């Protein structure tokens with residue numbers, strides 16, 4: 001009997017599988033993804049999986065009519081392959097993190113009546129997850145009251161680094177794994193005022209923008225800790241008292257676990273505007289601020305620097321649950 005994990009395409013989805021599989025070392029694990037996207041890069045060589053399979057599939061949503069028909073045909077073919085694999089490996093449960101790369105295996109699970117557990121990362125459901133939610137044995141979402149597990153799978157270090165903030169001594173700008181032009185522009189606009197107030201700047205600018213951003217800081221004569229991408233983000237978050245960030249799911253839950261209050265500027269082109277709804281989940285609880293990219297007002301951002309951050313920081317500490325990956329792994333073995 002094996003546990004089959006499926007889905008991916010981007011890091012946001014794949015990171016969930018990576019975190020959960022760490023707690024399933026005793027099980028026979030199978031990964032099924034797509035040849036398109038980052039699935040192969042992440043898991044093709046990963047020895048935690050007894051077998052890995054990558055189907056010729058691609059997204060359906062962002063295609064013209066002919067492209068949609070072709071994508072659906074590829075998915076149909078892959079579903080037949082998935083049915084064979086689930087039978088061959090005697091799958092006892094299928095864990096899907098969504099994305100087009102999960103579709104064939106998740107459908108196959110339903111056809112074979114194998115329990116299907118879905119993890120949704122965002123507050124606005126992905127198309128596949130929306131379609132399969134009513135048929136899932138368990139649907140896990142940190143934003144839904146009825147979810148069997150509320151904890152988002154992030155590393156323990158973010159919780160270990162939590163501390164209550166009161167005033168802004170250090171600010172961190174986070175553009176997400178790729179960096180964000182709008183956040184870079186805002187940071188550089190604010191920089192002289194931040195310097196005047198003696199506030200330290202940490203700025204994750206994205207690998208492609210690092211040189212031009214550093215150049216502007218140099219021209220302004222402002223010292224800032226600028227980098228493209230770092231593997232030590234937890235340490236930087238620990239240092240900061242306020243974040244200005246994109247609201248990708250992992251970033252949002254990592255900041256929240258660190259009890260670091262944030263102004264979120266959602267990526268405007270995210271599917272179903274999910275970054276907006278991710279941030280809105282915290283804003284409704286009065287635990288974060290939000291500003292649409294085309295509604296950024298420097299004056300309003302500067303006003304946040306005078307806020308007492310302790311209430312939000314404490315509130316974040318109270319709502320964020322720990323051990324998401326362990327809890328999901330336990331659920332998969334108990335089904």
Ligand SMILES: CC(=O)N[C@H]1[C@@H](OP(=O)(O)OP(=O)(O)OC[C@H]2O[C@@H](n3ccc(=O)[nH]c3=O)[C@H](O)[C@@H]2O)O[C@H](CO)[C@@H](O)[C@@H]1O
Pocket residue numbers: 010011012013121122176177178204228229230231232233247248249250251252254267270271274275
């Ligand atoms: C553009 C887009 O559509 N992104 C989506 C993608 O997120 P994507 O993976 O791009 O973004 P997330 O915020 O979820 O994760 C970024 C990850 O990169 C790490 N990091 C970032 C910068 C750095 O210098 N070092 C570093 O380690 C962060 O700690 C975090 O763990 O999937 C997520 C989950 O479905 C969605 O919520 C996001 O909206």
